[in-house]
Amino acid sequence: MIAVLVVVGVASLAAFAGLHWYAWRRLVRDTTVRAGLARRAGTAVFVLGPLLMFAAVASERAGAPFWLQQVLAWPGFLWMAFSIYLVLAVLAGELVRPLLRRHLDRRSAAQAPEAGPVREPEPVLVPTAEPQTPTPPPTPAPVSASGPSRRLFVSRVVGGAAAVAATGIVGNGAYGVLRGPRVKRVTVPLARLPRAAHGFRIAVVSDIHLGPVLGRGFAQKVVDTINSTQPDLIAVVGDLVDGSVEDLAPAVAPLAGLRARHGTYFVTGNHEYFSGAEPWVEHVREIGLRPLENARVEMGAFDLAGVNDVSGENYGDGPDYDKALGDRDPRRAAVLLAHQPVMIHEAVKHGVDLQLSGHTHGGQLWPGNFIAAAANPTLAGLERYGDTQLYVSRGAGAWGPPVRVGAPSDITVVELASKRA
Numbered sequence: 001m002i003a004v005l006v007v008v009g010v011a012s013l014a015a016f017a018g019l020h021w022y023a024w025r026r027l028v029r030d031t032t033v034r035a036g037l038a039r040r041a042g043t044a045v046f047v048l049g050p051l052l053m054f055a056a057v058a059s060e061r062a063g064a065p066f067w068l069q070q071v072l073a074w075p076g077f078l079w080m081a082f083s084i085y086l087v088l089a090v091l092a093g094e095l096v097r098p099l100l101r102r103h104l105d106r107r108s109a110a111q112a113p114e115a116g117p118v119r120e121p122e123p124v125l126v127p128t129a130e131p132q133t134p135t136p137p138p139t140p141a142p143v144s145a146s147g148p149s150r151r152l153f154v155s156r157v158v159g160g161a162a163a164v165a166a167t168g169i170v171g172n173g174a175y176g177v178l179r180g181p182r183v184k185r186v187t188v189p190l191a192r193l194p195r196a197a198h199g200f201r202i203a204v205v206s207d208i209h210l211g212p213v214l215g216r217g218f219a220q221k222v223v224d225t226i227n228s229t230q231p232d233l234i235a236v237v238g239d240l241v242d243g244s245v246e247d248l249a250p251a252v253a254p255l256a257g258l259r260a261r262h263g264t265y266f267v268t269g270n271h272e273y274f275s276g277a278e279p280w281v282e283h284v285r286e287i288g289l290r291p292l293e294n295a296r297v298e299m300g301a302f303d304l305a306g307v308n309d310v311s312g313e314n315y316g317d318g319p320d321y322d323k324a325l326g327d328r329d330p331r332r333a334a335v336l337l338a339h340q341p342v343m344i345h346e347a348v349k350h351g352v353d354l355q356l357s358g359h360t361h362g363g364q365l366w367p368g369n370f371i372a373a374a375a376n377p378t379l380a381g382l383e384r385y386g387d388t389q390l391y392v393s394r395g396a397g398a399w400g401p402p403v404r405v406g407a408p409s410d411i412t413v414v415e416l417a418s419k420r421a
Helices: 002-027 037-061 066-111 148-178 216-228 245-257 270-275 277-286 310-315 321-325 341-349 368-375
Strands: 182-190 201-205 233-237 264-267 295-298 302-306 333-337 354-357 381-385 388-392 410-418
Touching (some): 002 037, 002 148, 182 388, 201 216, 216 410, 264 302, 270 277, 270 310, 302 321, 321 333, 321 341, 341 354, 341 388
Parallel strands (some): 182 410, 302 333
Antiparallel strands (some): 295 302, 381 388
């Protein structure tokens, strides 16, 4: 197993290095003069970017001083996103490159003077003792259609367009994250929901990912957005943080301002276990959130249950569906908070009406959505599995790069509807 991981790791690093070399070749070597200042500066960027990226990941995993994590996180994680779209843009440029060359060749041919018959000048007679031989006109040099200057021009146009495209995509994606999540509204009819609970609204927020990049200001935006919807209940379905309570308690503090008539409930995600699930469960309880650790509460008209994330199994603290749902009245509707969509299969077995999840980020960075869709039964939105419905939020924040492309962040207000109403 270790040997397989080593091989996969080496192959991944080799692919990463190869793609960076390819992007450097197209964007730096092919667009600059040898040994010039521009080439040295471009090469420095392509060396420093990956180093900062690896340093950002390593400092977070190793628990480095939080100030150091913050210093490394922004440039390192932004380079991670930028390099993805830079490589994709350069690959797309390979399709444009021959078309541009062909266009320039045609334009050059159209502008070249047409070759006509060359009239030899009449000889000039000069009185002399010896006869003079007429001097022929100079032969014009052929026009090169693919000289060094043309190749350099094509490389600069294609490379510049690729850099501008990648910068625009990443900049727009970062803006989408930093401005805060938008509100989505979904109506979910439940067969066992009584008429008295018709219209009950649950604000679902997942994957806030407070850490070295997204801090207290972002948390306040999330709180303000949720409170503006005036929900009956708030469900925080995991991946609240990336870091320790000691480092992130100030960032999480705004969540004490969440307001809902029936309170705020919390279940763990996989990142809570990476960050220390037990101290985080205690801390969120202290600031007013109610953790559901394989537990259930009666909301009057329906049961609200929550289970620990499946990654907790590695820490002896995994989900226990029997404890959360085993002894409930099967005539009552049940809503389950579970971080990962893959937990839907157990929810179906236990007769849950609706599972609320996050975890996928909707893929976060296209084309990552294809990978996330392959790993999860539902990528985002509402789907039905037998008699159980699953709603998956794309999440409010972002992990790693503070960038989203093709997967906008959201806070979802799920309105429960009674079929008896």
